[in-house]
Amino acid sequence: MVTILVGGQWGDEGKGKIIDLLSEKTDMVIRSQGGNNAGHTVVNAGQEFRFHLIPSGILYPNTTCVIGNGVVLDPRVLLEEMEQVKSRGISIDRLVISDRAHLIMPWHPILDKLEEEQRGDDRLGTTWRGIGPAYADKVRRIGFRVGDLTKTRFLEKKLRFVLTKIKNPILDELYHVAPLNLQQILDEYTAYGERLRPYIKDIFPIIQQGLKTNDRILLEGAQGSMLDLDFGTYPYVTSSSPTAGGALTGSGIPPTAVDLTMGVVKAYTTRVGYGPMPTELDDALGT
Numbered sequence: 001m002v003t004i005l006v007g008g009q010w011g012d013e014g015k016g017k018i019i020d021l022l023s024e025k026t027d028m029v030i031r032s033q034g035g036n037n038a039g040h041t042v043v044n045a046g047q048e049f050r051f052h053l054i055p056s057g058i059l060y061p062n063t064t065c066v067i068g069n070g071v072v073l074d075p076r077v078l079l080e081e082m083e084q085v086k087s088r089g090i091s092i093d094r095l096v097i098s099d100r101a102h103l104i105m106p107w108h109p110i111l112d113k114l115e116e117e118q119r120g121d122d123r124l125g126t127t128w129r130g131i132g133p134a135y136a137d138k139v140r141r142i143g144f145r146v147g148d149l150t151k152t153r154f155l156e157k158k159l160r161f162v163l164t165k166i167k168n169p170i171l172d173e174l175y176h177v178a179p180l181n182l183q184q185i186l187d188e189y190t191a192y193g194e195r196l197r198p199y200i201k202d203i204f205p206i207i208q209q210g211l212k213t214n215d216r217i218l219l220e221g222a223q224g225s226m227l228d229l230d231f232g233t234y235p236y237v238t239s240s241s242p243t244a245g246g247a248l249t250g251s252g253i254p255p256t257a258v259d260l261t262m263g264v265v266k267a268y269t270t271r272v273g274y275g276p277m278p279t280e281l282d283d284a285l286g287t
Contacts, residue, residue: 070250125273236275
């Protein structure tokens with residue numbers, strides 16, 4: 001049985017609590033889009049956990065947790081989360097990372113911040129974590145994928161081209177910011193690859209096997225549908241699709257396999273950051 005859970009508003013609807021309740025009786029939880037610009041806070045056995053990338057199903061010993069191909073992943077943040085979980089005595093052996101998920105590279109947060117500052121009063125309210133620039137590079141076909149971390153020669157060749165021919169000239173000539181050091185980045189990301197190598201896999205055979213054996217699969221959404229790149233309050237949106245459709249493309253599950261789609265909403269609607277909100281109250285009642 002495949003269940004999709006999405007936010008029906010601008011995020012912060014309480015998805016984390018619902019996901020945690022469902023994860024206990026789920027065989028596989030898949031995070032399908034977004035990056036560490038979203039998070040779930042979960043209280044389990046008296047301990048509080050805050051997850052930005054790892055599916056909260058990691059707290060349950062029989063649940064496989066998948067970071068899907070639609071995610072943009074900051075390896076430093078992911079490793080910090082993995083250490084947080086391990087330090088509480090919880091195994092992360094059930095974590096699987098798609099080799100097709102894209103990486104947030106060191107220039108992405110820098111460009112995110114610089115571009116936002118250039119907007120002045122028209123800024124979008126990004127998190128400065130490099131999510132948008134990482135998705136932009138994915139579309140431009142100059143992005144780095146998780147699988148690249150395990151191919152040192154390929155990583156170095158690609159890094160040399162993208163950094164020296166594209167990113168450093170932008171930083172230097174357009175923004176007058178010091179260029180980034182290629183060898184330093186190569187060493188850093190090679191080290192990430194060594195630590196993450198056991199978890200990096202082609203997720204499609206794993207998911208297909210789960211579908212064949214009728215496993216209980218939960219697609220864990222991030223943000224909310226009103227932040228969708230196409231259907232949200234553009235341009236005050238996120239850079240991915242936090243809808244049921246986005247969950248499918250970000251995981252590789254076909255639409256015909258879905259049994260249930262759940263939307264989470266809260267009674268008192270809020271949104272974080274900039275952008276329109278039709279029911280916003282500017283009077284004393286709202287403030």
